[in-house]
Amino acid sequence: MIKIENLHASIEDKEILKGLNLEVNAGEVHAIMGPNGAGKSTLASVLAGRDNYEITEGSIDFDGNDLLEMEVEDRAREGLFLAFQYPVEIPGVSNINFLRTALNDIREYRGEEAISAKDFMARVREKSALVELDAKLASRSVNEGFSGGEKKRNEIFQMAMLEPKLAILDETDSGLDIDALRIVANGVNKLKSPENAIVIITHYQRLLDHIVPDVVHVLYDGRIVKSGPKELALELEEKGYDWIKEELAQA
Amino acid sequence: METINKTSHAFISDLNPTEIGIHPSVLEAANETLSSTQIPTTRVEAWKYTRVAQLGKRKFQKGSDSVDSIDGFRLENTQGPLVFVNGQFSEALSDTSSIAKGITAQPLSSLGSNALPTSIVPLHHELFHAINTVHLNDGVRITIDKNSQHKQPVHIIHVVSGEDVMANFKTVLHCGAFSEAGMVQSFVSLNDSNGFVNATHEIFVEENAHFNLDKIQNESPGNTHIGTDQVVQDANSVFTINTITLNGGLVRNNLSIEVKGQNCETNLNGAYVLDGKQHVDNHTTVDHKVANCVSNELYKGVIDDHATAVFNGKVFVRQNAQKINAFQSNGNVLLSDSGSVNSKPELEIYADDVRCSHGSTTGQLDEDAIFYLRARGLSEKSARRLLVSAFIGEVIEKISYPASKEYVFSVLCDRFGWNFD
Numbered sequence A: 001m002i003k004i005e006n007l008h009a010s011i012e013d014k015e016i017l018k019g020l021n022l023e024v025n026a027g028e029v030h031a032i033m034g035p036n037g038a039g040k041s042t043l044a045s046v047l048a049g050r051d052n053y054e055i056t057e058g059s060i061d062f063d064g065n066d067l068l069e070m071e072v073e074d075r076a077r078e079g080l081f082l083a084f085q086y087p088v089e090i091p092g093v094s095n096i097n098f099l100r101t102a103l104n105d106i107r108e109y110r111g112e113e114a115i116s117a118k119d120f121m122a123r124v125r126e127k128s129a130l131v132e133l134d135a136k137l138a139s140r141s142v143n144e145g146f147s148g149g150e151k152k153r154n155e156i157f158q159m160a161m162l163e164p165k166l167a168i169l170d171e172t173d174s175g176l177d178i179d180a181l182r183i184v185a186n187g188v189n190k191l192k193s194p195e196n197a198i199v200i201i202t203h204y205q206r207l208l209d210h211i212v213p214d215v216v217h218v219l220y221d222g223r224i225v226k227s228g229p230k231e232l233a234l235e236l237e238e239k240g241y242d243w244i245k246e247e248l249a250q251a
Numbered sequence B: 001m002e003t004i005n006k007t008s009h010a011f012i013s014d015l016n017p018t019e020i021g022i023h024p025s026v027l028e029a030a031n032e033t034l035s036s037t038q039i040p041t042t043r044v045e046a047w048k049y050t051r052v053a054q055l056g057k058r059k060f061q062k063g064s065d066s067v068d069s070i071d072g073f074r075l076e077n078t079q080g081p082l083v084f085v086n087g088q089f090s091e092a093l094s095d096t097s098s099i100a101k102g103i104t105a106q107p108l109s110s111l112g113s114n115a116l117p118t119s120i121v122p123l124h125h126e127l128f129h130a131i132n133t134v135h136l137n138d139g140v141r142i143t144i145d146k147n148s149q150h151k152q153p154v155h156i157i158h159v160v161s162g163e164d165v166m167a168n169f170k171t172v173l174h175c176g177a178f179s180e181a182g183m184v185q186s187f188v189s190l191n192d193s194n195g196f197v198n199a200t201h202e203i204f205v206e207e208n209a210h211f212n213l214d215k216i217q218n219e220s221p222g223n224t225h226i227g228t229d230q231v232v233q234d235a236n237s238v239f240t241i242n243t244i245t246l247n248g249g250l251v252r253n254n255l256s257i258e259v260k261g262q263n264c265e266t267n268l269n270g271a272y273v274l275d276g277k278q279h280v281d282n283h284t285t286v287d288h289k290v291a292n293c294v295s296n297e298l299y300k301g302v303i304d305d306h307a308t309a310v311f312n313g314k315v316f317v318r319q320n321a322q323k324i325n326a327f328q329s330n331g332n333v334l335l336s337d338s339g340s341v342n343s344k345p346e347l348e349i350y351a352d353d354v355r356c357s358h359g360s361t362t363g364q365l366d367e368d369a370i371f372y373l374r375a376r377g378l379s380e381k382s383a384r385r386l387l388v389s390a391f392i393g394e395v396i397e398k399i400s401y402p403a404s405k406e407y408v409f410s411v412l413c414d415r416f417g418w419n420f421d
């Protein structure tokens, strides 16, 4: 589905990603963990197409397309979805209006007809129920005045509406209470299929109790320095990252 | 006086003196202003950012008094319309029979020698107001009877049509005590070029009256429009004006509201959307003369291409006007690097127990928001449209009547592809 090779990215002449490799196949769930400032959100932003990063080396293949050559919206239309660590508040733009425009722009790109008002509303009802998002929130301005947890839930609601091939969840679990965590995890699990893939960026094991990863990666200092089975997440939570740093120093 | 007149203001020398029954003292004062006042240059503070001197080099004519059809301008669920073409009443295009009992709406030309008995608000050295008086084509006098209440607004349509036409047009409104009513005023263009609409309003809102005015300006990009609107509010009255400038070449709106009685509410909202080389200037004054009143002012604009916007909003709170709540805000979004905005909100407060705030912002669209929307699959164009609609929508939503709101929505959708829902 996606193959990242030797990715180098810098911002304001500071190199953040320093030769990152990662391959995710359809049907898989990958978790990425790593200390603060390691470059996890940077990776997510580069994948989504944020243009303030300079890509100095490397390549990203997304389902046969050169991702780095694609416009932000075309990445989304081809099925890439980023649940933002910090979702943006957009006063005056209703969630509903925004999502209808998004769906229709995507459909137009794919040469499909616009969604009817009736089908759209049915979909909104179905998907907001999936993440137990209050119907009132669906019609409010995008993220405006939402609590931290509501914003995260709204990201997953959007994911459900757009049904992406590859979803990257950047710390979607932070700010969620226990119940919300379970609800969001259930929502994500229901969206999981053999055709799509999910990358979960997180600091904690608890989300991974609900969404079980096939692989856990450690992103440290701009690279994936260790990959392992789901038990690696438990080990990291117990022992922190020092032992990994030591391993690296010895190597 | 005649000769000075002609030499100093050649641009209106082809216009006839008014035939409307204006009181001689009012006419005399206006003539006096005309002969002693030059077209303001940008050295005059109030015209610092709005260049009108070039008008003086032009030559304006009286226009025809009819057009073939006004079909695109009619609004549902309104009374009327009363239609004026180049300042002149068109009986054929108007429908006075639909005006409800309790409202009198008459062209000034039908009122004989007593059409304008006084000018309640003296305007010294206001050249364009004086021209309006001296060369007044026609106008409308609307009286809302005391205690009478009306859900549907009266619709007045003013059409400018033809080449180099100048229209001097006036609206006089009396809202009787305890009345509730409103008006939609459409200023539109039909096959016009280089016209000049010089319009004035005098509005009296008596005790406990409620009045809403939706003023929609949608004239062609070659047209000049100068509006001089004066409002006086008596005690316990509510007055709302929504000035929506959808199109026009050079637009200057002078709006001054004198709040004379206590417990009044005043709402002034404005929206302007500009592109090309358009220039829109809103000069507003709210004068709180007495205590216990509220005023809310919100003007927002979207400026593209080489267009320029000016906002100058003054709020006075006089010495004995305690417990005034006055809010004023002006926001602008620049869509291009070559557009510009001059925004100057001003508060002059002489009382000590008041709550007032004002603010002005000018900026670009939020790039983080655009990225977020694009990351969900919206094209950059859709994303920008959505943000612009949301920004200006805050004012559009305040339009008093559904009919005028729908009209504004449809014009913005046709012209810019903006959607509001």
Ligand SMILES: Nc1ncnc2c1ncn2[C@@H]1O[C@H](COP(=O)(O)OP(=O)(O)OP(=O)(O)O)[C@@H](O)[C@H]1O
Pocket: A011, A012, A014, A016, A034, A035, A036, A037, A038, A039, A040, A041, A042, A043, A085
């Ligand atoms: N605009 C910028 N200018 C300079 N440095 C930046 C900029 N944006 C990000 N960085 C730096 O890039 C590094 C990686 O940041 P990133 O947000 O990717 O970390 P992260 O792994 O997501 O951390 P966290 O776990 O705290 O979310 C950090 O050191 C950060 O300070």
Ligand SMILES: [Mg+2]
Pocket: A040, A041, A042, A085, A170, A171
């Ligand atoms: Mg991060």
